[in-house]
Structure formats: structure tokens, C-alpha cells
Amino acid sequence: MLLLLLFPVFILNTCSWDDASQSSFPVVLLLAPLARVWFTRTVAETNRAPFDFAEGESEIVSGFNIEFRGALFALIFLAEYARILFMCMASAVWFLRSRVLSPITLTLEILILSIMFLLVRGAYPRYRYDLLIILC
Numbered sequence: 001m002l003l004l005l006l007f008p009v010f011i012l013n014t015c016s017w018d019d020a021s022q023s024s025f026p027v028v029l030l031l032a033p034l035a036r037v038w039f040t041r042t043v044a045e046t047n048r049a050p051f052d053f054a055e056g057e058s059e060i061v062s063g064f065n066i067e068f069r070g071a072l073f074a075l076i077f078l079a080e081y082a083r084i085l086f087m088c089m090a091s092a093v094w095f096l097r098s099r100v101l102s103p104i105t106l107t108l109e110i111l112i113l114s115i116m117f118l119l120v121r122g123a124y125p126r127y128r129y130d131l132l133i134i135l136c
Contacts, residue, residue, distance in 0.1 A: 001038075001041055001045070004034060004037060004038050004041065005094060007031060007034055011031065031095070035091075035095050038091065038094075038095065039091065039113075039116070042087040042088075042090075042091060043117065043120055045087065046080070046083050046084050046087055046117075047080075048084075048117060048120065048121055049120070049121035049122075049124065049126060050120065050121075050124040050125070050126060050127050051127060051132070052126065084114065084117055085110065085114065088109075088110045088113035088114050088117070089106075089110050091113055092106055092109035092110050092113060093106070096109050
């Protein structure tokens with residue numbers, strides 16, 4: 001994932017995201033294929049539906065759903081969704097830099113990326129291991 005983040009730095013010729021925000025275009029327009037690979041990687045990193053090999057609910061009984069209950073179970077799911085929100089925030093900050101970055105704009109970008117996570121979960125079937133190896 002770090003190598004994916006270095007490409008915008010090399011293209012913008014700066015390591016400062018403040019200097020990069022002074023440019024007149026978002027980085028995602030220049031690096032659309034890279035942003036697509038980044039988004040696919042974040043979905044895989046958060047173990048969402050197409051890439052949830054560890055806990056496929058339709059094939060097996062998922063372990064932590066049986067072993068934990070109540071508050072511990074809620075904390076596990078809160079941690080999973082906090083990881084998704086963090087990845088959406090990182091994607092918004094690194095790839096969707098708008099000229100004026102206000103908290104409202106950042107919140108809307110995070111919301112749009114979170115909705116994309118939901119759409120990916122509903123639209124794509126679960127991969128098999130051999131298809132994931134081909135994808136990589």
C-alpha cells in the first residue's frame with residue numbers, strides 16, 4: 001500500500017500534501033487507475049465481502065460470531081467499521097484532495113467512499129482463492 005501512495009508523491013514532485021493541495025486538479029484525475037487499485041486494495045484490507053476469506057458466513061460458522069456475545073461482539077464490529085472509515089478517510093485525504101479542504105467536504109468524501117464500500121459488497125460475489133491469485 002505504501003508503494004501505491006508513493007506514486008502521487010513522485011508525480012506531484014513533492015512530499016508535502018499542503019503543496020500538493022495548491023495544484024488545480026485532484027490527484028485522482030491524473031491517477032485514476034492507481035486510485036482504482038488503491039480502492040480494491042482497501043476493500044481487500046478491510047476483509048469486506050468479495051475478499052472475506054477468513055470468515056465466509058455462507059460456507060462456515062464464523063468463529064467470533066459464536067464465541068463472543070454482548071459488548072465484546074459489538075466492539076469487534078465497531079472496530080471493523082472504524083477500520084473502514086479510516087481507510088475511506090485516508091483515501092479521501094490522499095487521492096481526493098480538493099482545493100479547499102473543509103471538514104464538510106472531507107465528511108462528504110468519506111460518506112461517498114463508504115457508500116462505495118457498501119455497493120461493492122452488494123454487487124460482487126465472493127472470490128475463490130484461485131481467482132484472488134489471478135487478480136493479484
